[in-house]
Amino acid sequence: MKAGSISLAMPVRLPVPLILGLCIIGGAVILALFAPFIAPYDPILQDTTNTLKPPSRAHPFGTDNFGRDVFSRVIWGTRVDLQMGLIGVLFPFIIGNTIGAISGYVGGIVDTIFMRIVDIVLAFPFLVLMLAIIAILGPGIGSFYIAMALVGWVSYARLIRAQTLVLKHSDFVTAARSLGFSHGRIMFRHIVPNALVASIVFSMSDVVLVILSGAAVSYLGLGVQPPTAEWGIMIAEGQNFITTAWWITTFPGLAIVALAFGFSMMADGLGELLGVRE
Amino acid sequence: MDRFRFVLYRPLQLLPVLLGISIITFVLIRSIPGDPARLLLGTKSTPEAIARIRAQFGLDEPLWVQYLYFLKNLFNGEMGTSILYRIDVVRLIGERIGPTLSLVLGSVILAIAIAVPLATAAARNRGSLIDHTIRIISTAGLGFPAFWLGIMLIILFSVKFDMFPVSGYGDGFADRLHHMVLPCLTVALALSAVLTRNLRASMIAELSSDHATAARARGLPEGMVFWRHVLPNSLVPTINLLAVNIGWLIGGTVVVETVFSLPGMGQLLVRGIFTRDYMVVQGVAMAFACAAVLINFLADILTAAADPRVKI
Numbered sequence: 001m002k003a004g005s006i007s008l009a010m011p012v013r014l015p016v017p018l019i020l021g022l023c024i025i026g027g028a029v030i031l032a033l034f035a036p037f038i039a040p041y042d043p044i045l046q047d048t049t050n051t052l053k054p055p056s057r058a059h060p061f062g063t064d065n066f067g068r069d070v071f072s073r074v075i076w077g078t079r080v081d082l083q084m085g086l087i088g089v090l091f092p093f094i095i096g097n098t099i100g101a102i103s104g105y106v107g108g109i110v111d112t113i114f115m116r117i118v119d120i121v122l123a124f125p126f127l128v129l130m131l132a133i134i135a136i137l138g139p140g141i142g143s144f145y146i147a148m149a150l151v152g153w154v155s156y157a158r159l160i161r162a163q164t165l166v167l168k169h170s171d172f173v174t175a176a177r178s179l180g181f182s183h184g185r186i187m188f189r190h191i192v193p194n195a196l197v198a199s200i201v202f203s204m205s206d207v208v209l210v211i212l213s214g215a216a217v218s219y220l221g222l223g224v225q226p227p228t229a230e231w232g233i234m235i236a237e238g239q240n241f242i243t244t245a246w247w248i249t250t251f252p253g254l255a256i257v258a259l260a261f262g263f264s265m266m267a268d269g270l271g272e273l274l275g276v277r278e
Numbered sequence: 279m280d281r282f283r284f285v286l287y288r289p290l291q292l293l294p295v296l297l298g299i300s301i302i303t304f305v306l307i308r309s310i311p312g313d314p315a316r317l318l319l320g321t322k323s324t325p326e327a328i329a330r331i332r333a334q335f336g337l338d339e340p341l342w343v344q345y346l347y348f349l350k351n352l353f354n355g356e357m358g359t360s361i362l363y364r365i366d367v368v369r370l371i372g373e374r375i376g377p378t379l380s381l382v383l384g385s386v387i388l389a390i391a392i393a394v395p396l397a398t399a400a401a402r403n404r405g406s407l408i409d410h411t412i413r414i415i416s417t418a419g420l421g422f423p424a425f426w427l428g429i430m431l432i433i434l435f436s437v438k439f440d441m442f443p444v445s446g447y448g449d450g451f452a453d454r455l456h457h458m459v460l461p462c463l464t465v466a467l468a469l470s471a472v473l474t475r476n477l478r479a480s481m482i483a484e485l486s487s488d489h490a491t492a493a494r495a496r497g498l499p500e501g502m503v504f505w506r507h508v509l510p511n512s513l514v515p516t517i518n519l520l521a522v523n524i525g526w527l528i529g530g531t532v533v534v535e536t537v538f539s540l541p542g543m544g545q546l547l548v549r550g551i552f553t554r555d556y557m558v559v560q561g562v563a564m565a566f567a568c569a570a571v572l573i574n575f576l577a578d579i580l581t582a583a584a585d586p587r588v589k590i
Contacts, residue, residue, distance in 0.1 A: 116298065117298075119294075119295055119298070120295055120298030120299060120301075120302060121302075122525075123295050123298070123299055123525075123567055123570060123571050124299065124302070124563070124566070124567045124570070125524070125525035125526070125528035125529050125566050125567065125570055126525050126526060126529055127526075127528075127529030127530075127532055127533070128525075128528060128529060128532065128547065128562075128566045129302075129563065129567075131548070131551060131559075131563075132303075132306055132559055132563045133306065134551065135554075135556070136306060136307075136309055136310050136556075208421050212421065212423050215425075216423060216424070216425060216529075216533050219423075219425045219533070219536075220533065220548055221552070232425075235423075235426050235429065238429075239429055242429060242432060242433050242437055243437050246433050246437075249426065249429050249430075250430070250433075252426075253426035253429075256421065256426065257421050257426075259421075260421020260422075261417065261418050261421050263421075264417050264418075264420055264421055268417070
């Protein structure tokens with residue numbers, strides 16, 4: 001996209017994927033916020049007279065082995081998984097962008113050290129390093145967030161460092177420097193706001209990765225713990241009943257696919273709108 | 279010969295990364311509360327054995343000296359003993375490497391077999407309904423959780439149609455192949471979503487490149503231009519893409535091995551975490567990391583061999 005092609009006089013046409021993504025994510029946010037009012041049943045209330053019932057009018061997604069309503073659990077799960085995706089991206093985003101911007105701006109030995117660390121963390125398979133950290137901290141959602149922060153920051157650091165290296169030599173930074181602005185001001189008021197666009201677009205597709213990882217870690221039993229209604233756990237619990245009750249695993253999985261699709265579309269559309277190619 | 283000089287030079291560049299991997303695993307395992315000697319020995323921890331291990335690993339020395347001992351033991355192929363299985367971790371990994379290796383290889387082959395036709399159809403009919411459909415499917419495919427996809431395949435092919443076994447590794451070559459179809463398909467479907475998107479992009483770039491135009495100008499039919507000129511050139515970046523995604527692929531196999539109860543390294547890792555078998559966790563994490571580094575190195579060589587312009 002050419003510079004200045006968005007002007008105030010010209011109405012901005014939003015890309016279709018962006019609108020689609022916003023609708024899906026908006027829907028998920030509403031489900032998460034108003035889960036208690038939308039879900040017809042209590043997500044953890046057991047009803048032993050009503051176990052493993054196939055989808056019906058009373059239970060659109062059927063019931064699980066404890067007689068819990070799968071539909072209500074999927075809705076309540078939106079809360080947990082959406083939160084997992086957003087918090088799981090927030091910490092790597094802050095840490096990675098700070099380190100990357102400093103590394104690129106300062107350069108020299110600081111840059112070399114940080115980039116070697118990035119290389120080493122990237123050498124580890126993402127999920128394996130995360131599982132190793134969770135192994136030491138002990139299973140739980142807190143451990144997942146810490147592991148995510150320790151492993152996920154590297155992509156942001158790399159991305160913003162590359163942007164900073166380019167912007168460092170641009171005219172407006174030279175102008176700011178000749179005005180005698182401090183390094184801190186130049187970095188955080190002039191470079192970072194411009195360099196952040198690529199990171200923001202990437203963070204949308206990163207949410208997909210984080211949600212999938214969070215659900216996978218919970219599926220393995222190392223993340224969110226039962227009886228919390230979380231999609232990964234629901235799939236793990238339902239796996240014991242695949243021969244008789246397909247609905248327990250199918251619906252939470254579809255929920256993950258839908259939410260992930262929303263964020264993928266959002267990333268595509270945002271990239272198109274802001275002229276960022278991954 | 280010049281472009282192959284890096285074959286000698288690149289391994290030297292790998293050294294700092296491999297050292298870094300060993301430092302991270304060392305720090306990780308030393309962050310566990312408790313006596314490392316006891317951890318290392320597991321249930322065999324008699325006072326004499328603890329004293330021996332303390333001497334062997336220099337546990338009374340400063341941390342950096344301990345790290346050097348750790349490195350020395352690593353070079354001798356000693357990574358401690360599994361608490362659960364009571365055998366050497368290196369041997370344990372050797373026993374479990376088979377299923378993981380066949381899962382990775384099988385799913386890469388299947389993924390290419392799925393992605394090449396899809397990307398071809400999309401790139402050659404750019405902007406058409408086919409192209410849009412394939413794009414939407416592959417975008418949606420990026421968000422498919424591998425563990426869920428695996429279970430869906432089990433419900434469809436094992437429970438409903440009884441074509442493939444639900445789980446396990448099987449005995450004998452044919453039986454194993456039969457057992458590996460669904461796990462490989464699971465990983466391959468997830469992987470082909472990434473591959474298709476990238477392969478399509480590089481095919482479109484190649485289709486409008488000068489050498490393709492030149493081939494058309496020589497009067498070559500479009501099909502020939504595609505198969506002889508466009509496809510081979512678009513596959514080169516795909517090799518790299520596979521290598522870059524190897525970490526993700528390994529993560530996928532860890533989860534899929536659990537879904538299908540395959541006795542591979544991923545299952546070993548997950549069990550190790552649950553049973554607090556830290557030497558196993560350390561060993562498997564390190565083995566996976568080194569494998570990923572090695573595969574990226576091999577991909578660099580392959581790319582250079584396939585594309586004379588590449589200099590490293």
